[in-house]
Amino acid sequence: MFSRLAELDPNPTTELEYDTPFELLVAVILSAQATDVGVNKATRRLYPVANTPQKILALGEDGLKRYISTIGLFNAKARNVIATCRILVERHGGEVPRDRAALEALPGVGRKTANVVLNTAFGEPTIAVDTHIFRVANRTGLAPGKDVRAVEDGLLKRVPPEFLQNAHHWLILHGRYVCKARRPECPVCVIRDLCRFPNKTTAES
Known part of the structure; x- marks a missing residue:
């Protein structure tokens, strides 16, 4: 099965657009009950302005909402992203932790999101x-x-x-x-x- 899938697509990856582990983390949080296409449209506007925990915190919750308002559940997602950014700055030096327990402790991050980040950003199987x-x-x-x-x-x-x-x-x-x-x-x-x-x-x- 996997030999055939690999022959069709030797180097598969996520359809979410990102350049850093933090950008991927935010995109995956935003993707809950939303399409990758819709998330990418929002992050193309957001990331040129704010693509680090510190910059998103500077936007504030209301400022963030203006960029992600086209995504479903954007109010709750904005709260989670802001809270996650605060924890990343206060506890992890502004970096995304390469640890399941630390990832799952972030607001809006469950096991599935943690697995996506571990696999796609950090190469974990x-x-x-x-x-x-x-x-x-x-x-x-x-x-x-x-x-x-x-x-x-x-x-x-x-x-x-x-x-x-x-x-x-x-x-x-x-x-x-x-x-x-x-x-x-x-x-x-x-x-x-x-x-x-x-x-x-x-x-x-």
Whole structure:
């Protein structure tokens, strides 16, 4: 499965736009229940003005809202980003910690967000299970689970070590563009013959 996905896309990465671990952290916080496209539109306006904890704190919560108001739940996200920036400055010298517990202690950061930052910014072999990965793991039979943690644990056990670093991105992209929720593109899927999903679509359906 992963050999085929790797052949299609040898160097997968997030579709969120960022240059630093901090920019990625903020983008992932903003991406909850929002599209990467929508987040990128907002951060393209925000980051040229404020792309460090100190600069975002200088904007203040109301100032930040003006840049992210097009994103869903922007009021709560602005509060979380400001609170996170304050903690980063006070406890971590303005740097994003490379530590799961420290990341999960930040407002607006849960296990999934921490995994994205650890994997994408710091190269850790973690898997952040979002709705796409949850769907692909269950449909294909790769790592069935009733909740995201069960799927994450299953994937960490089953994904071969040489593919673990990029598995997170391959599965997200596969779920976003091929193994879609409503009508999966089974006829063009490169892992169709390996998949256990009983309700595969056909070219005619």
